[in-house]
Structures are given as structure tokens and as C-alpha cells.
Amino acid sequence: MADVIKKATRESYGEALRDLAEEYKDLVVLDADLAAATKTGIFKKAYPDRFFDCGIAEANMMGVAAGLAAAGKIPFASTFAMFAAGRAYEIVRNSIGYPHLNVKIGATHAGISVGEDGATHQCNEDIALMRTIPGMTIINPCDDVEARAAVKAALDFEGPVYMRFGRLAVPVINDAATYKFELGKGVVMKDGKDVTIVATGLMVNEAVEAAKTLEAEGISARVVNIHTIKPLDKELICKCAKETGVIVTAEEHSVIGGLGSAVADAVTECCPVPVVKIGVNDEFGHSGPAVELLKEFGLSAENIVKTVKEAVKLK
């Protein structure tokens, strides 16, 4: 097997914006003094006239994005997830969500894998916050290939979209040559009959790895990648609930209000089966290298394996 190529999805975001700018003339990019980190600097270098730094003022940036969209532009408002979904929540709700404007929010440095910066910058609540805004689409891609496709899909979609990208380089698990992104559709990465592992973002790779271990130990695990958390592919989730009888969710986000909650909401209505959530429990993160933090907080293939073994007993 060839060496695993790793890349941070924030890098994919910056490159995709640059690569799509020629085709999409109305695309403009906003940032809040984080262009080097969010990787919109890549776009800025190629299209300086279409890049607008708003300074460290995220509330205004979201409002400016709303105004640009109201006047026909397609703005990508970019900053860390903590500030995009957290600090600017009410502006996103009232100035973007309520008028349903065509603003794309590129939120990087999501989750615990921010690492050394610690709890103040590790946003584990953004999916929960964004899910509550009517009409908001939420995409959390798992790798470079999916992240690029997500940016293109967001451009082709009319309406507000929240895109979640990571700081940490993660394995490229999709094949760019054959990959097709369908907004709102889950992807079955591996079939199985005993349990379904529903994962999003960097946890998709962990779920795929966990399924291999489980297979060797006699548990047939289906792996579903949910890149679009809202609108959720309820049809697929309910099918998995019916066919495998138990679901384990895995996300780099709080267990409160994220993918796990969305899946549980869906399953409760169509086919109530046990849903066991893996995510950041009701606690703040702390400083440390990203890879070590992910292990510590149970965001690993090992913990998925352990959790699945317990979960199947609930059937």
C-alpha cells in the first residue's frame, strides 16, 4: 500500500476557493485577520481584488457578507469555527439565516484538534449552534477530496451554508478521480450487518479503520460518512437503523447537539434503536498536541472499536 497522503481540510478550502474563482465571477472572500491560518491567503495571493480583510471583527464580517450576498455576490466569510459560529452566532442567525442570504461560511480550526491553543479556541459546539438556524446547510467534510467538492457544492447551492474544516492534516481517503459529492446524501464507506458507525469529518477515517479491526473480531460494521449534517440523510440513517439494529455515532464535536443528536432525533422518529454517541463529552478541552488530544478524548479507532463492542450488546 502506498504511503498515506495527509492534508488539512483548511488547506483544501483555500485551494478550492482559488481554483473555482475563475469560473465563479461573483465569488469573493472575507477573512478576519486569519488568512494565513484559514488558508484564504491562498486565494488572496491569486485574487487580491476579490479578497477583503475585515480585521478582527467577526460580527461585522458576517454582516458585510450578508450585504454582499443581498447585492448579488457570493461571499465566503472565513474565520475559526469558534468565532464564526460562536462569537458571530446572532449575526449569522439574524443577518444571514433569517433573510436566507447566499452566504458561505468557511469555519476552520473546528474541534479539539486545534491542539495547543487550548479550550478557548477548540470549538466543539458549532454544529449544535448552526443546526438550530432554520434553512442553514451544514457540511463537515472528511478529507481533502471531499472538502474541495464541498466548496464547489456550496457554490452551486443557493442559500446559507456553514462549512467546517480542520487544522490537523488528515489522511486522504477518497479517490479524487471517482469521487462524487451529493449535498444531503450520506456515503456508505463499507457495508456491514451488525452495527452502523455513522461518522463525520476526521472521524470517518477512524471509523473505517475501526471497522477493519471489528471485522477481524467477527463484528460486521457498516460505516456511513455523513458530510452533510443538515439537511441530514434521514432515509439512509433510518435504513441503517432497521437493517443493523444499533448505531454508534462518531464526531469531533460535543455529544450535545451535533451529529449524534441529529442521528438520534431521526432514529427516534422512524426506527428507535440504541444510538451510542462518541464525541467530546460535556467538558472543555485543553492544550496539547492534536493527535494526543484526539486519543485522550476518545476520538480514535480504538475507542470506536471498544464502544461498538458494548453497543452491539444493547440490541
Added chain:
Amino acid sequence: MDAKLKKDLQKIACKVRMGVIEGTYNAKSGHPGGSLSISDTLTYLYFNKMNVDAKDPENADRDRFVLSKGHTAPALYSVLAQKGYFSVDELKSLRHIGALLQGHPCIHIPGVDMSSGSLGQGISAACGMALAGKISGKSYNVYTILGDGEIEEGQVWEAAMFAAHYGLGNLVAVVDNNGLQIDGPITEVCSPEPITDKFAAFGWHVITMDAHDFDSIDAAFEEASKVTDKPVAIIQKSVKGKGVSFMENQVGWHGTAPNKEQYDQAMAELNAQLKELED
């Protein structure tokens, strides 16, 4: 300003005020005080300044208006009704279930360019519209009205910094300086003064005007039109509740609707003003 034009604008402004009273009375809620203080400015903008057409409300080249102090929607709706975006009768269903006219401006209402009302946000959207016009080579202008209490919101100053930095000469922000906010006089609540100095320090061209004198309003907007390299702030000295004697300069009329007796008196006063203008 031409005397006939001035009288015409005064008559329209009087009808706009009647719409404010009609709307808030029927809604049994709403914000008449700050609506009446901006009625003359809105009348001037929609009937003598802005390039807008009620028959073509989505025209990409039109001037834009954002009511950043969105709670004074009754005045905006009333001027839009006078302009023909929808019937004046709609004002009677303001804030009712199933009605077109929401408590705060909503972008889906004909003639409303931006949803607003959560204070401090409208000016940012206005900045975005102005930036879009500038980078697209369009010649439209963007106008917004903020409350003098509203500018206590930090986001206003983020926007003020942004507008100056990007040289948004197609943006005019009016600050409705009626001196009163919900909890009392602005200077007692948490003073935003000196307002003119603050905008000047942020790099804006600052003009002051009398919000109830069309000559002063005209002079201010004419001066604003000549400024093309920086955003313009017009600090308008206004009277909260202007035009209805018992509402003038009364903080209590910020967010209280008139009862039947008060409605009758307000309408009688405004009708008398209109009759005097028509004589």
C-alpha cells in the same frame, strides 16, 4: 429647496406619520417615537433622493436602504406604502398573525432591502452592499439609519472602521440623534457622545442636520453626494415623537402604542397639519 417641492415633501411626511400612528394603534404595539423622528428623512430619501422604483424593486442598479434601527419599521413601511410598494391599507395589519408587515423589517417584504432590527447589524449589511457596488463598478448609493442608542453596539464601530478602510464613498449612515433610548436619555444610560467626533475619528465625513427641516436635510444630502472617497455620517438632530404633541420628547413613547383616545388625538393633530399644508 424649491418651495413647492418642500411643501409636497411635508405633506407626504405628514401622511407617513399618520401611517405610523395607524400601524402601531392597530398593532397595539410597536415603536411610534423613533418612527416619527425619522419620518421626514425617510420621506426625503424615498421621494427626492434615492433612485428606486416601486414597480421594479429588485433592480440591480437601484439605490439601497437599510433601516439599521429596525424597530422603527412602521415609518419605513409607511413611506414604502406612500411610494406604492404595497397598499396603505396593509399598515393596519402591521404585526398581526399572517400579515405581510412583520414587527421588524424583513427582506421578503416588497421594497425592504435587508432584514434588520437586532441593533448594530444593519450598518454592516449596508457596508456589504456598498462594497458590492464599488467592486462591481455600479453607481448606486447605500443609505442606512441608525439610532443614537443603537451606536452603543460595538458592531457599529467595527462597521465604521471597515467602511472608512475600504473608502465606501457610496455609503451614507444617518444617526437619528433624538437623545432618548428605552432606559432614558442616552447621556444618562451609557453615553455614546460625542457622536460627531467619534465618526470623524473613525475616518468618516461628518455632517449635522435638523431632521425636521427639509432645507437642512436637502443641504446635508447634497453635501454627502459630493463626498466620494469616504463614507458619510449625517448626525440628525431630531425630536422623538415629532408631529404628535403628547409624544414629543417623551421616552415613554419609545415602544408604546396609542390607545383609542390617543390615536384619535394624534390623527386629529396630523390631519390639522396636513390641512394647513394643503391650504
